Amino acid sequence: MIESGDRVPLLDVEHLTMRFGGLVAVNDLAFQASDREITAIIGPNGAGKTTVFNCLTGFYKPTVGRLTLRRDGTEFYLEQMDGFRIAREAGVARTFQNIRLFPRMSVLENLMVAQHNTLMRASGFSLAGLLGLPRYTRAEREALDLARFWLDRVNLTDRADWDAGNLPYGAQRRLEIARAMCTRPVLLCLDEPAAGLNARESYELNELLIDIRDRIGIGVLLIEHDMSVVMQISDHVIVLDYGRKISDGDPETVRNDPAVIRAYLGTEEEEELPEEVAEDLPPEMVRALRSFEDRPHEEDGH
Amino acid sequence: MSARAGSPDFPGILRDSGLVALVALFLAFPLVGFHTIDQGGGAGMGIETRFPWVVVAVAAAFVGRFLQLALLRTHAPVAVERSLSRLGEVFQRNTVWIAAAAITFAIVLPMLPFADRRLVDLATLVLTYVMLGWGLNIVVGLAGLLDLGYVAFYAVGAYSFALFALHFDFTFWMALPIAGLFAAAFGVLLGFPVLRLRGDYLAIVTLGFGEIIRIILLNWYPVTRGPNGISDIPRPSFFGLEFTRRPAEGEVAFHEFFGLEYSGLHRIVFLYYLILALALITNLFTLRIRRLPIGRAWEALREDEIACRTLGINPTNTKLSAFAIGAMFGGFAGSFFAARQGFVSPESFTFVESALILAVVVLGGMGSQVGVVIAAIILVGLPEWFRDLQEYRMLVFGGAMVAIMVWRPRGLIAHRDPTVRLGVPQRPEPSA
Amino acid sequence: MEYFLQQLINGLTLGAIYGLIAIGYTMVYGIIGMINFAHGEIYMIGAFISFIAFLVLGAIGVTWVPLALAIVLVVAMLFTSVYGWTVERLAYRPLRGSFRLAPLISAIGMSIFLQNYVQLLQGARVKPLQPIVTGGFVIMEGGGFSVYLSYLQIIIIVVTTVLMAMFWAILSRTSFGRAQRACQQDRTMAGLVGVNVDRTISLTFVAGAALAAVAGLMVTLHYGVIDFFIGFLAGLKAFTAAVLGGIGSLPGAMLGGVLIGLIEAFWSAYFDVEYKDVAAFGILILVLVFKPTGLLGRPEIEKV
Ligand SMILES: Nc1ncnc2c1ncn2[C@@H]1O[C@H](COP(=O)(O)OP(=O)(O)O)[C@@H](O)[C@H]1O
Numbered sequence A: 001m002i003e004s005g006d007r008v009p010l011l012d013v014e015h016l017t018m019r020f021g022g023l024v025a026v027n028d029l030a031f032q033a034s035d036r037e038i039t040a041i042i043g044p045n046g047a048g049k050t051t052v053f054n055c056l057t058g059f060y061k062p063t064v065g066r067l068t069l070r071r072d073g074t075e076f077y078l079e080q081m082d083g084f085r086i087a088r089e090a091g092v093a094r095t096f097q098n099i100r101l102f103p104r105m106s107v108l109e110n111l112m113v114a115q116h117n118t119l120m121r122a123s124g125f126s127l128a129g130l131l132g133l134p135r136y137t138r139a140e141r142e143a144l145d146l147a148r149f150w151l152d153r154v155n156l157t158d159r160a161d162w163d164a165g166n167l168p169y170g171a172q173r174r175l176e177i178a179r180a181m182c183t184r185p186v187l188l189c190l191d192e193p194a195a196g197l198n199a200r201e202s203y204e205l206n207e208l209l210i211d212i213r214d215r216i217g218i219g220v221l222l223i224e225h226d227m228s229v230v231m232q233i234s235d236h237v238i239v240l241d242y243g244r245k246i247s248d249g250d251p252e253t254v255r256n257d258p259a260v261i262r263a264y265l266g267t268e269e270e271e272e273l274p275e276e277v278a279e280d281l282p283p284e285m286v287r288a289l290r291s292f293e294d295r296p297h298e299e300d301g302h
Numbered sequence B: 001m002s003a004r005a006g007s008p009d010f011p012g013i014l015r016d017s018g019l020v021a022l023v024a025l026f027l028a029f030p031l032v033g034f035h036t037i038d039q040g041g042g043a044g045m046g047i048e049t050r051f052p053w054v055v056v057a058v059a060a061a062f063v064g065r066f067l068q069l070a071l072l073r074t075h076a077p078v079a080v081e082r083s084l085s086r087l088g089e090v091f092q093r094n095t096v097w098i099a100a101a102a103i104t105f106a107i108v109l110p111m112l113p114f115a116d117r118r119l120v121d122l123a124t125l126v127l128t129y130v131m132l133g134w135g136l137n138i139v140v141g142l143a144g145l146l147d148l149g150y151v152a153f154y155a156v157g158a159y160s161f162a163l164f165a166l167h168f169d170f171t172f173w174m175a176l177p178i179a180g181l182f183a184a185a186f187g188v189l190l191g192f193p194v195l196r197l198r199g200d201y202l203a204i205v206t207l208g209f210g211e212i213i214r215i216i217l218l219n220w221y222p223v224t225r226g227p228n229g230i231s232d233i234p235r236p237s238f239f240g241l242e243f244t245r246r247p248a249e250g251e252v253a254f255h256e257f258f259g260l261e262y263s264g265l266h267r268i269v270f271l272y273y274l275i276l277a278l279a280l281i282t283n284l285f286t287l288r289i290r291r292l293p294i295g296r297a298w299e300a301l302r303e304d305e306i307a308c309r310t311l312g313i314n315p316t317n318t319k320l321s322a323f324a325i326g327a328m329f330g331g332f333a334g335s336f337f338a339a340r341q342g343f344v345s346p347e348s349f350t351f352v353e354s355a356l357i358l359a360v361v362v363l364g365g366m367g368s369q370v371g372v373v374i375a376a377i378i379l380v381g382l383p384e385w386f387r388d389l390q391e392y393r394m395l396v397f398g399g400a401m402v403a404i405m406v407w408r409p410r411g412l413i414a415h416r417d418p419t420v421r422l423g424v425p426q427r428p429e430p431s432a
Numbered sequence C: 001m002e003y004f005l006q007q008l009i010n011g012l013t014l015g016a017i018y019g020l021i022a023i024g025y026t027m028v029y030g031i032i033g034m035i036n037f038a039h040g041e042i043y044m045i046g047a048f049i050s051f052i053a054f055l056v057l058g059a060i061g062v063t064w065v066p067l068a069l070a071i072v073l074v075v076a077m078l079f080t081s082v083y084g085w086t087v088e089r090l091a092y093r094p095l096r097g098s099f100r101l102a103p104l105i106s107a108i109g110m111s112i113f114l115q116n117y118v119q120l121l122q123g124a125r126v127k128p129l130q131p132i133v134t135g136g137f138v139i140m141e142g143g144g145f146s147v148y149l150s151y152l153q154i155i156i157i158v159v160t161t162v163l164m165a166m167f168w169a170i171l172s173r174t175s176f177g178r179a180q181r182a183c184q185q186d187r188t189m190a191g192l193v194g195v196n197v198d199r200t201i202s203l204t205f206v207a208g209a210a211l212a213a214v215a216g217l218m219v220t221l222h223y224g225v226i227d228f229f230i231g232f233l234a235g236l237k238a239f240t241a242a243v244l245g246g247i248g249s250l251p252g253a254m255l256g257g258v259l260i261g262l263i264e265a266f267w268s269a270y271f272d273v274e275y276k277d278v279a280a281f282g283i284l285i286l287v288l289v290f291k292p293t294g295l296l297g298r299p300e301i302e303k304v
């Protein structure tokens, strides 16, 4: 486990367990995430990654667990808070595995909605807004500036007035991240942001995430399947399998952890590593896997 | 059913039309083919046949389906569709002009030569529904909450005024804000527990609430006087000037103050301007609030509630505000209704009324302010003007609701304009 | 005690009828996830067709009651099913995959349309029918009150029970039932593995309408009067029954129907009759607010 010594982690997850009936989707999970770091959560499909996000953002109430988020010296216990308060007070923002924009509102409006709470306060719960008082006009201008900043950053400025639903897929993904950032979060949770992106878009996404980490300085939690992304940009990787944490550490450590390799390909793997898969994996991993494949072959006699 | 463009497949079309005619036969035979008649005098019910009607219905179904498949299927709907969306855009682009023209027309209407008592009365009625439609549009069109009990708030408004006038001698102008507040309070009361429900459950619960209010009005004799209703509700005055021939001691009547000949038309015209003003206030309010954070949050909730929560929007409070504000305008309209009629009874607040208001909103295009006006004129104005059509009004608007949903689920005017624009010129899409 | 027993019998009779209508709501909800708001109207049409069929049979001289009942039952189920089928075909099928509230609005339109259609064709006045099944017997006496069980109540309870059992068997034994359950779980998947989804949905509407027609027939016999507006209230109460039992659950619909029938009977007996509909709506609101899954329903999973 990596610990940056005296630094208190931004997010502290302890004993997180989520049961659905008999199914234990997340099992006694513990991990930490810090600001100015990208923490990747990886694992096979159904490992419980999205469920962790859902617990963090208040969509599910965890069966057991303590989720502590520290912001400006205050501790928020996320497991006790409503989803909207988590976003508003604790400053956790997220995107979804299946994009959830406001499709019949414009791109710019999507970003304005994200600043609802700031604007709402400035509009004096609509009274000042209805009367057009200067304090609201000012706040709205500031909100537009922030929206404009993120539009520029994700390259959507020229499509600001489009309906969000009419954007191409990759642009929708970027808009969802921009929208989350417009809430001025301290922790950004991204659920498979690179899914369905082409190589170039994926590269731009990496740049964006690094930028968010280094320049905005917030913590990023990243669920990702694309190993090249994970290996390149994350500072810290957590591997889930069947709801349990099976590995935790920097990318290098995790990559060479036999438990991870087992989880990804299974011990009874009889087939050779398919070429399509190998292409996507870093060479070291392919080498590790290839050497691993020998063992089941030796046991063919059983 | 193959929908090939080119030359139609006639045997197929004939077979299909034949099937439709067969279904029509089954539908028409029992209910069209036989007619129950009350023989009176305790003789019980008799029955007579109307088989020619069945033949007509079956033939109509056959021919209708045939024409639909052979001709319309390919071209016409697309063309109509396109012209309607173009119409929507034209409306949006020239909103200011159209609105100005429409308002001017509305203002001069009572002064036009052909404006008789009947027309002004009718225009008042249409405007009442326009106002109700605009009010409900906040709830249904903007916030996406299907409210089937809107008439309950209309009733609360009307009865608040009636009761306050009865017991405390409130005038219309004193009662108006109270009626709105009461209706809003009822909105909150109902909304608080039920607004977390899924859309269609919410619809049914609001419907149930509307019925509960009506049943209470009907049966709570000591307060509401039951089915007899409350009469002698004071008429609104013009800044204290009454519209009566002989004002009470110490009062001045409208016609005396302005030195006019007394005319019953004054009050009619005044009521018309009153509802016009109320409706315009509703409209202005909606246009304005749509551009405020709360209005955007309503629309965002309509689009995706889960996403809203992750942006820190409190869904319950936001929905509640839409519900309460919509209810408030319903309450205003209700007290106007009471003032205009001088009489309220539970009969005026049935589910059909809720459905009519909903139809105005849905048909016009949910969220579209212009659409509401057009739909109110079509659904309320036309049938009222052509009295013979009254009987068919509900039939037609039930059918129209189905047709609109099937054909243009977003309503006649479906175009939506963003509430804020960046206005940066488009750059060509960089090649990926 | 006797009074109580009498209300129990009345409530069960009423509940059986609500249960029949509620099945239509629950099955349609189960399979396409919409509230078929026009279902109450289908029931009303069933009542009218039964009523007309009785008059026609009377006019052509079929007077033996069991035969007349059997014929009317079949005729009402047949013709009403066609209405159920047509409503789905015209008003709902084109809207699958449209936005969330579109089918509901369409259903409300359809409901208004059907009400006025019947009103225009058959007139707005209340239609009385001469009692067809008369008589009954006293099963208990005491305290100056006799508990009366009419033959009609027996017929209603027996026919309803038999039909529900048959229906249950159809759903659990036949290929239609299998297809129906498959579509309930996952329509797309069912379609991919070769279930004719459109046909299954159509059949669901047909079955729901047939049961509603039986309810319409029973009501015509029970109350002896009908009008074009009866579908609204009965529909809402049956919907309440379906929700109370757990929407999507067939046994839930029956249970809910019986409970609503009992509540209504006892409320009318011990409290204010005028407010008996308020009781029904109140229960609907309470159930939805506090236990939206109903008594036997399964929670809906919302995944993100
Ligand atoms: N609301 C729910 N109800 C029941 N099971 C669920 C629910 N949400 C997730 N699961 C189950 O939990 C497991 C983990 O799912 P998920 O977190 O989505 O996996 P991942 O995102 O890692 O692919 C899966 O088996 C999934 O079916």
Ligand SMILES: [Mg+2]
Pocket (backbone or CB within 6 Å): A049, A050, A051, A097
């Ligand atoms: Mg996932």
